[in-house]
Amino acid sequence: MASVEFTDPNAPMVYNGIYHLFYEWSTSGPVYGGIVWAHATSTDLVNWMHHEIAIVPSEPFDIKSVWSGSATIINGKPVILYTGIIKSNQWNYQVQDMAVPKNLSDPYLVEWNKLVEHNPVMKPTDGVNVSAFRDPSTGWKGPDGIWRVTIGSQVGNNGVSLLFRSDDFIHWTKAEEPLHWAKDTGIWECPLFFPVAVDGKEGLDTSVVGSSVKHVFKVGLDSAKHEYHTIGTYNPKMDKYTPDNRSIDNASGLRFDYGKFYGSKTFFDKEKKRRVLWGWVNESSCAADYIKKGWSGLQLVPRTLWLAENGKQLKLWPVEEIERLRTKRVSLQSQVMKRCSILEVPGLTASQADVDVKFELPKLKDAEIMDPSWVNPQLLCSSKPASVQGKSGPFGLLALASKKFEEQTAIFFRVFNHQNNYVVLMCSDQSRSSLEKSNDQTTYGACIDVDPHHDNMLSLRSLIDHSIVESYGVDGKAVISARVYPKLAIDNEARLYVFNNGTEDVKS
Template sequence: MAPTQANQINASSFRDPTTAWLGPDMIWRVIVGSKRNQRGFAILYRSKDFLNWVKAKHPLHSAKKTGMWECPDFYPVSIKGQNGLHTSENGPDVKHVLKASLDNTKREYYTIGTYNIHKDIYIPDKGSVESDAGLRYDYGKFYASKTFFDSSKNRRILWGWINESSSLEDDTKKGWSGIQAFPRKIWLDKSGKQLVQWPVAEIEKLREKEVKLPSSVLNGGSVHEVLGVTAAQADVDATFEISDFKKAEVLDPSWTDPQLLCSQKGASVKGGLGPFGLLVLASKGLKEYTAVFYRIFKGHNNKYVVLLCSDQSRSSLNQDNDKTTYGAFLKVDPLHEKLSLRSLIDHSIVESFAGQGKACITARVYPTLAIDVDAHLYAFNYGTEDVKITGSAWSLKTAKIN
């Protein structure tokens, strides 16, 4: 299956095959990531015996100006419920997902669409694109992901890679680089327009020492410490509820980039509805913290826009670290539904799941003060309007790896 000069593929732009799937014609198929000039490809191969593979005349899918497609992933999702599907499944109740990790930007994008088994082509739904206008599994430091079908529990599991945020010199001192994210169950949202992710249920077996979150109401400008939790290794599940939307800041039509908006309106920038959320891996006195929070803006037609931010700007006193702030717009209606936020904290990892898994942001941080027993956890509201908070936090035991 190696590339040759005849098919005009550079050998360095040919990698990361997907899980193979079996068509109704009993022929196996697999895709490999590639590029030609700056057009990204999912090259399709077929095999009758799983040993000898022949390149198809056309790719499964491609997109211009996307560069090299690393770690492509292609799999079916059910339009009925949260159960995963075997990779070879297709039919009227099935949509397909194609994910590509773009080497140019080190970001991942996925599209939802239809797989035509007879023509062996994948057609994304209208508006589903491989760019910043499209969908991402995770809006933070999360890359090179792959899924697999867990047949024992009928679910599709997503594994992602979290890169470093420390300097090359510090990486060398540590003696290792990069780590796997918490595994996530993944399924198609009821809208059919995006995926939903949630930490696998097994993580809840690591929970111990449940602590209720500190206050039923977070008054404007307040910070409350969550005591009784090992804040360096914790699972926090919070829900926020707003009753008065009058003070929501009007969303400027030019504010279309959520990451830029979060960097301009970080956790220390006070607003009307927000910022409110969690300060994790925080030092006493808040010289260091990673803030995961919401802001609510008033958009056009009296609809409200929810912004999720993960602000690393004060995550470490080590100035050599990457302290990028990440952001995502969340497709929820705060008028009619509460805002949920679950954060998994593991020393240098903060994985946050908003809106019951509709948007996820992973941060890799290396505090210098907020380490082990010196790490603290706070709930905060720096907006002017009060926010009701409910939920719990748990200390997490260390997983036993077989």
């Protein structure tokens, strides 16, 4: 496909053994506009077949555009809810529409029919802001047999997750109270609501409730262009979601990804009993650059997610199928990285690599004392990049590095002592990622709570693919995705290094 922009992943699902991913596709070129739903299928989440466009603006209920939505499996059959933009004297008037497969015997579900006689199935009534009513979630069925979906909205400057109920998934009624809301968070986009098991990694169907599960609620913040989520409790009788006291319910909250990542969707993979997450990563260059190359935006590697052992956060990891892409294996023996040392990883194509390295956790008494004012990990990573020497760190990887280090993307850890507990700062430093300084070279960061009894090794896995570096820290407790555009460190000229720029030795 040429001259296009790929954005939000939509309606991911598995149906009769085939994975489906729909996504917003800009038909007007690599700059956002003329949105339709493109469609691809796969049997392994790695190799994909592109099909004809699935949903286009064509009816009064979506004539101006088709925006994000989700899939729900009802009585074994897939149904899509999506946001349509209609013509109105009110700006950007949003409604919710429904589409179903034209032919269920088609294994690829290429053609989709809009329910013209019923659409729109949900309208912004009862004082709902018509331009802040979008992105229906996957539906879930309560113990009472009634279906629910939630839709992102805004009241004043408060983010709101509206709740709708239906007996038949066609006729919907807005609940008097929202599923959830939070003060001063702006409009909520692409809300997700799903259960996770308290114990184990197994995924759950979206309708599962009970004492053995927690619930995850995620939203996108349009103003900040990043997402956050909370972990909490869902009361199906009251239809209320309540975050745990330790879950921060604003832009400082937990994230699926602390780098470039937005518009995410999950689905329950009943084939492998897992919950799979998709996310979109945009560009770091200017519009003129992606107009020149003819495309922009990518879908990141799909990830499984589950509740961490501490119950306070999620863990995320690339789906196991990605390992099928591994070809030549290169291994380095464990060794002590002396202070201010660097070691090249030889024998691989460093512009495309799946790298897994582990560092032994330094002794707590040797860690730098954490200043209480260091509350923003991204700012801390910016003020303490890979070039700034510390005590226990920085240590990690230099990816997509040029021969003389003019270009490098550093992914690394620093270990701090915070009131006699470990705090691990994970950074993705793009300040030297390219000689082209007009690119966005933001440095990203996340703080990771570490339990020395369970996390005696700090693992770092990075998926490197030319302009993307997806990094998973401490067994997936934090993920940071970056878009970088090196000029020198490309193809066979790219190099990969393990480094320690701390004053304390580190064993890797």
